[in-house]
Amino acid sequence: QPTPVILLKEGTDTSQGIPQLVSNINACQVIAEAVRTTLGPRGMDKLIVDERGKATISNDGATILKLLDVVHPAAKTLVDIAKSQDAEVGDGTTSVTLLAAEFLKQVKPYVEEGLHPQIIIRAFRTATQLAVNKIKDIAVSVKKEDKDEQRSLLEKCAATALSSKLISQSKEFFSKMVVDAVMMLDDLLQLKMIGIKKVQGGALEDSQLVAGVAFKKTFSYAGFEMQPKKYQSPKIALLNVELELKAEKDNAEVRVNTVEVRARGAWPASFSLGHLGLLLQRGQEEMGQPWSSWLSLRSGACWEVAVGCQQWQLHVCLHSLQACGGSIQTSVNALSDDVLGCCELFEETQIGGERYNLFTGCPKAKTCTIILRGGAEQFMEETERSLHDAIMIVRRAIK
Numbered sequence: 001q002p003t004p005v006i007l008l009k010e011g012t013d014t015s016q017g018i019p020q021l022v023s024n025i026n027a028c029q030v031i032a033e034a035v036r037t038t039l040g041p042r043g044m045d046k047l048i049v050d051e052r053g054k055a056t057i058s059n060d061g062a063t064i065l066k067l068l069d070v071v072h073p074a075a076k077t078l079v080d081i082a083k084s085q086d087a088e089v090g091d092g093t094t095s096v097t098l099l100a101a102e103f104l105k106q107v108k109p110y111v112e113e114g115l116h117p118q119i120i121i122r123a124f125r126t127a128t129q130l131a132v133n134k135i136k137d138i139a140v141s142v143k144k145e146d147k148d149e150q151r152s153l154l155e156k157c158a159a160t161a162l163s164s165k166l167i168s169q170s171k172e173f174f175s176k177m178v179v180d181a182v183m184m185l186d187d188l189l190q191l192k193m194i195g196i197k198k199v200q201g202g203a204l205e206d207s208q209l210v211a212g213v214a215f216k217k218t219f220s221y222a223g224f225e226m227q228p229k230k231y232q233s234p235k236i237a238l239l240n241v242e243l244e245l246k247a248e249k250d251n252a253e254v255r256v257n258t259v260e261v262r263a264r265g266a267w268p269a270s271f272s273l274g275h276l277g278l279l280l281q282r283g284q285e286e287m288g289q290p291w292s293s294w295l296s297l298r299s300g301a302c303w304e305v306a307v308g309c310q311q312w313q314l315h316v317c318l319h320s321l322q323a324c325g326g327s328i329q330t331s332v333n334a335l336s337d338d339v340l341g342c343c344e345l346f347e348e349t350q351i352g353g354e355r356y357n358l359f360t361g362c363p364k365a366k367t368c369t370i371i372l373r374g375g376a377e378q379f380m381e382e383t384e385r386s387l388h389d390a391i392m393i394v395r396r397a398i399k
Contacts, residue, residue: 024074032101061094062086090392158390165386186366195369198380199352202373212362214369218355236341323362
């Protein structure tokens, strides 16, 4: 009696052959059943609660499959094809899952009869080739020369992508917005150059597209209530500098003699060192002009809007950089015209319950921001996912 050689650790399941193939096919069927009812304009949304108790309402196949904690290795491949479809094309994630599961369902009887998998796969390859050829026959080419025709075709693509989503009632409105957004990008069509901000409250139709940069930030410094909230063609300095005051050293002071200040109620002429990073002052001829926020680093030089990106993420600054030009500075000492950006209009405005800073009319605008409005948080997240799908489809069509 030869001793048995154990290669795999104890308890390893080594099932193979036809029963295992059938088991794999059945597992994929279960996954397909989970997303089957979300397909198409009459599809229903799914409410998924994760282990932390966070509820997600979605119609997007990839989102649903990501949130399902799938353990079966064969069923995981279905989740992966949905993810790759989402990354590559953006839409059609439910369709690819259902198609794959349906193909498996059709070959299941052949597997049970003992037909070799290689033969089945060879038949699939032939069928794929035929399908691709048929699609090429019926495809419609996008004519880039005729801008109007191209635009109407892109809007139709976006509307089709949105027709099975939660916001299908407003698909006319959003498809125009999506096409406008993608048209603003440069030739690379980078997805991250379209920012999407969600502001609760208001109706879906209150959503807007900002041709430039928008971010949530309030003017917050002494005397900001008196500041004008709009600037025509300002210069913009992008600073990666701490603008908050730190604890200052004792008895150190800076005397300011160069800028002549005639405004009433001016600050005392001595500032502690903490203020030195940004000397917020500007000579102003008119009496009583609120000047406490003007940033003057040398006499007569005025930078009107300073974007500091210490407080929020650096990507806001990079967005601003793409839109307004200029370059990000790590100090405020040697600011010259070539490192400054510019835009036609800067304004701080109220959107819902938040204050937003909008840079519009940017000369180098290769970026834009969609500000979404709506009711519940889950609803807005689903709207964002739907718009993401539509944006991806339009990008793909342009490419």
